[in-house]
Amino acid sequence: MSGPNDQDDDQLSAEWAAMADGDGGDGFGGSADGATARVLNQDEIDSLLGFDDGSSGGGDTSGIAAIVNSALVSYERLPMLEVVFDRLVRMMSTSLRNFTSDNVEVSLDNITSIRFGDYLNSIPLPAMLSVFKAEEWDNYGLLVVDSSLIYSIVDVLLGGRRGTAAMRIEGRPYTTIERTLVERMVHVVLGDLSAAFDPLSPVTFRFDRLETNPRFAAIARPANAAVLARLRIDMDDRGGRLELLLPYATLEPVREILLQMFMGEKFGRDSIWENHLANELWFTDVSIEAVLDETAGVLRDVLEWEIGTQLIFISTPESLVTLRCGVVPMFRGKMGRKNDNIAVKIDSRMQKE
Incomplete structure (x- = not known):
């Protein structure tokens, strides 16, 4: 004969068995609605960590190993x-x-x-x-x-x-x-x-x-x-x-x-390219100016110049003429005439200061 205590034990065992069946019965537990949780296998774990044997020969790591290596080794392109x-x-x-x-x-x-x-x-x-x-x-x-x-x-x-x-x-x-x-x-x-x-x-x-x-x-x-x-x-x-x-x-x-x-x-x-540039520089056209003489004046006096105003220079026909390229003086020479053109005979080269 079974007593009340035996019935209570049987009922408790049945409840525990029902709870175990609801958890999935696989020993790993389950969700509240009875769905079985997915477990990663060893290959998936190795791929996640970046320790996959198949990719070791390629030289490039992936996963967590790649994150760790990128933090420790900063490769800069040289x-x-x-x-x-x-x-x-x-x-x-x-x-x-x-x-x-x-x-x-x-x-x-x-x-x-x-x-x-x-x-x-x-x-x-x-x-x-x-x-x-x-x-x-x-x-x-x-x-x-x-x-x-x-x-x-x-x-x-x-x-x-x-x-x-x-x-x-x-x-x-x-x-x-x-x-x-x-x-x-x-x-x-x-x-x-x-x-x-x-x-x-x-x-x-x-x-x-x-x-x-x-x-x-x-x-x-x-x-x-x-x-x-x-x-x-x-x-x-x-x-x-x-x-x-x-x-x-x-x-x-x-x-x-x-x-x-x-x-x-x-x-x-x-x-x-260096040789080509050096050769082409010899054929470059430059402008040369022949300066007979220069004088300095006050801007107020220059603004008062009119037609017929005379400027007096201290140069003479025997004075040397300066040849300039832009603002750079290059040569000095005497002014003369060749045929019907005004010419300058170079006497010396200007030394760079």
């Missing part, structure tokens, strides 16, 4: 710096061909702004990090050579056969021969980089040291902004990437020059 890197690509194409005696193609992938700490954490290992110093600017830069380019340079310089992939033995330190050959290539690249900056601001980039651990290549604070240029070097079916990183602190001495706009490839100068 038009002159783009011209410098274009000159560097052309020079490296020639110098690396002479260095390797092979057909070398150098291309500039992109120029971006990045935090120094984020870049060090993103370097794919194994790699060689070359630290160099800008002597005149008294600061440092970083040149990173990836493993594909290292093995390709070693293979080309030591006479490897074309059409065969370079042998890669991962998990071992680089040998002395590999480090020496890569260091020679870095010297060639730094020489071209100095020549690329030379029309803008003479600077000498000196090789400092070669590191294989990014922890020992810290040349700036992790939060400092830097300019990163990614270069692609192809030698027929071999090649790799070369990345050049210049902190903003290194470029600060020439920041005003790098911010200037430019025309052509001569850093604001166009020799063709």
